[in-house]
Amino acid sequence: MENIKIINIDEPFKDQKPGTSGLRKSTIKFQETHYLEIFIESILLSLGELEGKTIIVGGDGRYGNQEAIKKIIQICAAHNVTKIIVPTDGILSTPAASNLIRQKRAIAGIILSASHNPGGIGGDFGVKLNVSNGGPAPEHITNKIYKISQSLLTYKFFDCQVPDFRNIGVFHIKNLILEVIDGVEDYVALMEQIFDLDHIRDFLNKDFSLVFDAMNAVTGPYAYQLFVKKLGISENYLMNFTPLPDFGGLHPDPNLTYASKLADLLLNKKKYSFGAACDGDGDRNMILGKGCFINPSDSLAVITANTRFVPGYKDGISGVARSMPTSMAVDSVAKKLNLPCYETPTGWKFFGNLLDSNKISICGEESFGTGSNHVREKDGLWAVLFWLQILAAKKCSVSDLINEHWMVFGRNYYSRHDYESIPSTVANNIYENLFNLLPNLKGNKFGNSAVKESDSFSYLDPIDQSLSSNQGLRIILENNARIILRLSGTGTKGSTLRLYFERFNEPNQSLNLDPQIALKDLIDSLDDLLEITKLTKMNKPTVIT
Ligand code: VG1
Ligand code: CO
Numbered sequence: 136m137e138n139i140k141i142i143n144i145d146e147p148f149k150d151q152k153p154g155t156s157g158l159r160k161s162t163i164k165f166q167e168t169h170y171l172e173i174f175i176e177s178i179l180l181s182l183g184e185l186e187g188k189t190i191i192v193g194g195d196g197r198y199g200n201q202e203a204i205k206k207i208i209q210i211c212a213a214h215n216v217t218k219i220i221v222p223t224d225g226i227l228s229t230p231a232a233s234n235l236i237r238q239k240r241a242i243a244g245i246i247l248s249a250s251h252n253p254g255g256i257g258g259d260f261g262v263k264l265n266v267s268n269g270g271p272a273p274e275h276i277t278n279k280i281y282k283i284s285q286s287l288l289t290y291k292f293f294d295c296q297v298p299d300f301r302n303i304g305v306f307h308i309k310n311l312i313l314e315v316i317d318g319v320e321d322y323v324a325l326m327e328q329i330f331d332l333d334h335i336r337d338f339l340n341k342d343f344s345l346v347f348d349a350m351n352a353v354t355g356p357y358a359y360q361l362f363v364k365k366l367g368i369s370e371n372y373l374m375n376f377t378p379l380p381d382f383g384g385l386h387p388d389p390n391l392t393y394a395s396k397l398a399d400l401l402l403n404k405k406k407y408s409f410g411a412a413c414d415g416d417g418d419r420n421m422i423l424g425k426g427c428f429i430n431p432s433d434s435l436a437v438i439t440a441n442t443r444f445v446p447g448y449k450d451g452i453s454g455v456a457r458s459m460p461t462s463m464a465v466d467s468v469a470k471k472l473n474l475p476c477y478e479t480p481t482g483w484k485f486f487g488n489l490l491d492s493n494k495i496s497i498c499g500e501e502s503f504g505t506g507s508n509h510v511r512e513k514d515g516l517w518a519v520l521f522w523l524q525i526l527a528a529k530k531c532s533v534s535d536l537i538n539e540h541w542m543v544f545g546r547n548y549y550s551r552h553d554y555e556s557i558p559s560t561v562a563n564n565i566y567e568n569l570f571n572l573l574p575n576l577k578g579n580k581f582g583n584s585a586v587k588e589s590d591s592f593s594y595l596d597p598i599d600q601s602l603s604s605n606q607g608l609r610i611i612l613e614n615n616a617r618i619i620l621r622l623s624g625t626g627t628k629g630s631t632l633r634l635y636f637e638r639f640n641e642p643n644q645s646l647n648l649d650p651q652i653a654l655k656d657l658i659d660s661l662d663d664l665l666e667i668t669k670l671t672k673m674n675k676p677t678v679i680t
Contacts, residue, residue, distance in 0.1 A: 138293055138294045138295060138309070139213045139291055139292070139293055139294075140213075140291065140292055140293075140294050141289060141290075141291050142169065142172070142289065142290055142291070142292065143288060143289050144169050144173065144288055144289070145288075146288075147173075147284065147285055147286050147287055147288055148169075148170060148173055148174075148284060148285075148287075149285055151173070151174050151177065151280075151281060151284040151285075152281045153264075153272075153277040153280065153281065154624035154625050155481060155482045155623070155624035155625050156250060156263055156271060156482060156483065156484075156624075156625060157246070157248070157249075157250075157261050157262055157263030157264065157271070158174055158261060158262050159249045159250075159252060159259055159260075159261035159625055159626075159627050160259065160260065160261070160627055161258070161259055161260070161627055161628075162197075162198055162199060162254070162255065162256050162257070162258055162259060162260045163256070164260075165199060165203075165260040165261075166199065169290070171203055171206060171262070172206060172210060172290050172292065173284060173287055173290055174262055174280075174284060175206070175207050175210050175245070175262070175290075176210060176287060176289075176290035176291075177280045177281075177283040177284040177287055178243075178245065178262075178264050178280055179210065179211065179214050179216075180283050180287075181276060181279045181280045181283060182242060182243055185211070185214050185215055185216045185217075185242070186215045186216075186217060187217050188216060188217055188218075188241070188242040189216075189217065189218040189219070189220060189239055189240065189241040189242060190211060190216055190218070190219050190220075190241055190242060190243050190244065190245065191219075191220050191221075191227070191232055191235045191236050191239065191241045191243070191244035191245070192204050192207050192208070192211075192219055192220070192221050192225075192244070192245045192247075193221060193222045193225055193226065193227025193231075193232055193244075193246065193247070193318060194225055194226070194227060194246060194247025194248050194353075194416075195226070195227075195228070195229075195246075195247070195248040195250075195254075195352055195353040195378070195415045195416040195417070196224070196225070196226050196352065196353055196378035196379070196380065197247070197248065197249070197254030197255070197258070197260065197352075197380055197381075197382070197415065198254050198255050198256055198258070198260070198380040198381060199247070199260050199380075200225050200226075200247050200380070201224075201225045201299075201300070203247050203260075203262075204221060204225045204247065204300070205297040206292070207219075207245055208221075208297050208308065208311070208313060209292040209293050209294070209295065209297065210290065210291070210292045210293075211311065212292075212293035212295070212308050212309045212310075212311040213291040213292050213293040214291070215310065215311075216311055217310070217311065217312065218311065218312045218313075218314060219311060219312070219313050219314070220235065220239055220241070220314045220316055221300050221313065221314070221315050221316070222300070222315070222316060222317065222318020222319075223300055223301060223302065223303060223315060223316070223317060223318060224300060224301065225247075225300050226318055226353060226356060226378055227246065227318045227353070228318075228322070228353045228354060228357060228416055228417030228418070228515075228516075229246055229248065229250075229263065229353075229416040229417055229418040229512050229513075230322065230417060230418055230506070230510050230512045230513070230514035230515070230516070230517065231318055231319070231321070231322040231357065231417070232244045232246050232265060232269075232512075233265060233269035233270065233510035233511050233512040233514075234269065234321055234322055234325055234509075234510045235318075235321060236265055236266075236267065236268075236269040237268070237269040237510065237511070238321055240267075241267065242266075242267050243264060243265060243266055243267065244264070244265040244269070245262060245263075245264060245265075246262070246263040246264075246265060246416065247260070247261070247262060247263075248261050248263060248353075248415060248416035249261030249415065249625075249627075250263075250414055250415050250416045250418070250419075250625065251386075251387055251388035251389075251393075251414040251415050251416075251419060251625075252386075252388075252415065252625065252626075252627065253381075253382065253385075253386045253387070254380060254381050254382050254387075254415065255380060255381025255382070255384075256381070257381075258381065258382075259627050263416075264276070264277070264280070265511070265512070268487055268490075268491055268511050269510055269511035269512070270483065270484060270486070270487035270490070270511030270512065271482070271483050271484040271487070271511075271512070272484065273484050273487060273488075273601075274484065274601065274603060275601065293308065293309055293311075295308055295309070297313075298313070298315075300315045302315065303315050303316055303317055318356075319356050319357050319360050322357060323357070323360045323361060323365070325509060325510075326361060326516070326517065326520060327365070328447065329445065329446065329447030329448075329509055329517070329520075330445060330446065330447065330520045330521075330524050331446050331524065332361075332365050332366060332520075334524070334527050334528070335366055335520065335523045335524055335527050336365070336366045336367050337527070338523070338526065338527035338530070339366055339367070339368060339523075340367070342408075343408045343409065343526070344372070344406075344407045344408045344409070345362070345366075345368055345372055345407060345408065345409045345410070345411075345523070346372045346373075346374065346397065346400060346401075346406075346407045346409070346410045346411075347362055347372065347373050347374065347376075347410070347411050347412070347519070348373075348374040348375055348389070348394055348396070348397040348410070348411070348412035348413075349373065349374065349375050349376045349378075349412075349413060350375050350382060350385050350387040350389065350393075350394065350412060350413065350414070350415070351375040351377065351378060351379040351382040351383040351385050351387065352375075352378055352382050352385075352387040352413070352414065352415040352416070352417070353378055353413075353415065353416055353417045354376075354413040354417040354515060354516060355373070355375070355376035355377055355378050356376075356378070357417065357516055358373055358376055358413075358516065359373065359376055361516060361520070372407075374396070374397065382415065387414050387415035388414055388415075388419075389411075389412035389413055389414050389419055389420060389421035389503055389515075390421060390503065390678060390680055391421075391428065391678075391679070391680065392677070392678045392679075393678075394412045394421060397410050397412050397421075397423065398410075398423065398428070401423040401424065401425060401426070401427075401428075402423065402426060402427075402428060405425045405426050407425065408424065408425055408532060408533070409422075409423070409424060409425075409522070409523070409526070409533060410422075410423035410424075411423065411519040411522075413515035413516060413519075414503070414515065417514075417515050417516065418483075418504060418506075418512050418513040418514060418515055419502065419503040419504050419513065419515050420434075420503055420504075420505065420515035420516070420518040420519055421503055422434055422518070422519070422522050422533070423533070424532055424533020424534050424536075424537070425532065425533065425534065426534065427533050427534040427537065429522075429533065429537060430462070430501075430549050430650075430680070431461075431499065431500070431501050431502065431503045431504070431505065431680075432457070432461050432462035432464050432465070432499075432501045432547065432549050433462070433464050433537060433540070433546075433547070433549075434499070434505055434518065434522070435455075435457060435461065435464070435465045435497070435498075435499035435505050436462075436464035436465040436467070436468050436540065436544065436547075437522075437525070437536065437537065437540050438497060438499075438505060438518070438521050438522075438525075439452075439455050439465050439468045439469065439472075439474075439497050440468045440472070440540060440543075440544070441525045441528075441529075442496075442497065444524055444525050444528035444529070445521060445524050445525070447507075447509065448496065448497075448507070452474065452495075452496035452497055453474075453475075453493050453494060453495060453496050454469070454474050454475035454476065454477065454489075454494050454495040454496065455468075455469050455474055455475075455476050455477070455495055455496070455497045455498060456476065456477035456478070456479055456486055456489050456494075456495045456497075456498040456499075457476070457477075457478060457479070457498065457499055457500065457501075458478075458479055458480065458481045458482070458485070458499075458500040458501065458502075459478050459479065459480060459481065459592050459594075459606060459607055459609070459619070460481060460500075460501055460551070460607060460619045460621065460633070460635040461499060461500050461501040462501060462547040462549040462637045463547055463615075463617075463637065463639070464544065464546075464547040464549075465499070467544040467545060467547075468544055471543075471544065475494065475495070477489055477494065477495060477597075478594075479498075479594055480592065480594045480603050480606035480607070481500065481502075481606065481607065481621065481624075482624070483500070483504065483506070483511075483512055483513055485594065485596070485603070486498045486506075486511075487511055488596055488597075488598035488599060489597075489598070490508050490511060491511075491598075492598050493508070494597070494598075495508070496508050499513070500513065501549070501551060501635065501680075502551075505517075505518040505521075506518075538646070538647075541642065541646045542642050542646070543642065544642070545639055545640055545641045545642050545644075545646075546639070546640050546646045547637055547638070547639050547640075548636075548637065548638045548639075548640065548648065548650045548653035548654055549635075549636065549637045549650060549654075550635075550636050550650045550651060550654055550658075550679060550680060551633060551634070551635050551636075551678075551679075551680045552633070552634040552635075552636070552658070552676035552678075552679055553623075553631060553632070553633050553634075553676055553677050553678040553679075553680075554631065554632040554633075554634075554667070554671050554673060554676050554677060555626065555631045555677040555678065556626060556628040556629045556630075556631060556677075557629050557630060557631070557632060557671050557673075558629050558630070559629050559630040561630075561670050561671055562622055562629070562630035562631070562632045563622075563630065564670060565620075565632060565665050565667060565670055565671075566608070566620065566622055566632070568665055569608050569620055569664075569665055570591065570608060572589075572664070573589045573590060573591065573608065573610075574589075576589040576610060577589060581610065581612055581618075581657075581660050581664075582612065582616065582656035582657045582659075582660045583614075583656050584612040584613045584614040584616060585612065585613045586610055586611070586612060586613075587611050587612055587613045587615075588609070588610075588611040589608075589609060589610045589611070590608075590609055591604070591605055591606075591607070591608050591609075592605075592606040592607045592608075592609055593605075593606065594606055606621075607619050607620065607621040608620045608621070610661075614638070614639075615639055616636075616637060616638040616639070616657060617635070617636075617637045618634070618635070618636055618637075618657055618661055619633075619634070619635040620632070620633070620634055620635075620661075620665075621633045621635075632667075632671070634658075634661060634667070634676075636654040636657045636658055636661075637654075638653060638654055638657065640653070651679070
């Protein structure tokens with residue numbers, strides 16, 4: 136065909152290795168000539184036959200979103216993809232994309248997002264590939280894409296005008312059907328199937344105030360439909376609900392550091408009964424009550440303990456899973472409810488097989504991610520609605536709910552310390568130091584206990600038997616306290632070192648300590664062992680959760 140152009144490049148890009156969740160680089164890097172195109176070409180080559188197939192394309196609205204969608208459409212047209220579905224304005228949250236892939240029986244979804252990383256020309260851009268089950272591409276596929284990209288010197292695209300996606304409609308480009316749809320509708324319909332929104336609406340009308348921060352990112356339009364249109368709250372209680380290319384300068388990572396304004400409203404000013412925020416692409420959530428922060432690991436445990444209050448799960452759940460560094464709070468719930476509980480490596484892609492085979496219904500990560508079998512991604516707004524549904528059923532406050540939970544199941548004091556964007560040599564050094572010490576730690580004193588086990592975590596997938604090694608270094612103590620060290624796979628500058636600390640207190644022990652105090656001996660002992668303060672030249676982590 137005359138309009139199909141074959142573009143040749145001089146040297147392959149050697150750095151297109153997807154991390155924990157997609158390929159993430161600086162916006163500037165992604166603007167480099169042919170950089171995005173080669174990665175997309177690698178993705179399409181990894182997918183096999185494309186004729187007769189549908190692909191979903193959308194993103195979190197960050198700088199470069201629309202241009203990237205247009206390029207992807209041109210490349211897909213050259214590859215004879217039959218149909219592309221794009222949401223209006225190209226705005227699609229990650230959980231909504233996961234839902235659309237499943238609803239429309241698409242072969243894949245290409246999500247343009249660097250998730251919780253800042254956006255704009257000075258920020259980051261990213262590409263996530265989700266496969267036909269709606270979930271993130273598993274490792275054997277991302278490895279294949281990386282391998283293809285490493286020697287790829289050519290890509291093809293169909294040189295044509297691509298319409299704007301401002302309004303819904305159907306367009307034809309060569310043999311390709313381009314369908315522009317409302318990206319919010321199907322997701323909201325799914326939430327209506329799972330939750331009793333009328334019940335939540337009544338509860339919110341009765342002296343229970345809610346505030347939601349969309350952080351100028353993708354959840355704004357979804358939150359507007361759900362909270363304002365369906366639950367009837369005033370839009371004055373939505374913060375930052377217009378998606379902006381640079382997120383208005385915000386770092387759309389819903390934690391106490393980057394969502395500090397919301398945190399201040401709830402924790403210091405105690406202005407609302409309930410506060411929540413989601414990240415750049417809408418898969419993470421932070422839950423706050425009046426004067427009370429819910430650790431995401433506890434959130435997973437509370438959700439698991441209370442599924443009976445949510446219509447979508449009233450017939451029971453099959454099992455649960457958490458990522459390895461996530462606290463074991465959910466394990467206590469699973470034990471009591473007699474549910475299987477799986478431990479996977481960090482990253483949502485590892486939950487896919489367990490969900491598909493119905494071994495689990497609910498899963499989560501300590502990094503503000505919770506979800507279920509309704510899609511194959513973590514889902515920020517779903518988690519917020521889940522909490523509201525439980526609170527509406529129990530007619531209690533967030534702090535009552537969490538305190539009651541601890542009184543039944545005990546409390547896993549938990550904290551994650553992030554040292555963000557430190558020199559890679561320093562981070563690798565600290566990691567290797569611990570790796571080398573692991574074989575000799577057993578029996579050594581550590582904090583107020585002694586080391587029971589220390590290893591580098593490996594995971595054998597129970598469904599496809601694939602083995603994933605080097606998924607984090609663990610020190611497990613005699614009293615079952617855990618210390619974990621990982622290097623982030625989502626950062627783009629230098630390296631980010633993550634330290635995770637956990638200790639369990641029984642219901643009859645103290646349940647209301649500050650986690651930094653409860654975990655102090657573990658934090659100090661790790662610093663003594665690895666000299667983190669000295670080597671990073673930082674007297675405190677960048678982010679403490
Ligand atoms: C982080 C989190 C991990 C999460 C991943 C993607 O990865 O720790 O739990 O799945 O981000 O989240 P890492 O490798 O930086 O620790 V998201 O919201 O980017 O899709
Ligand atoms: Co995200």
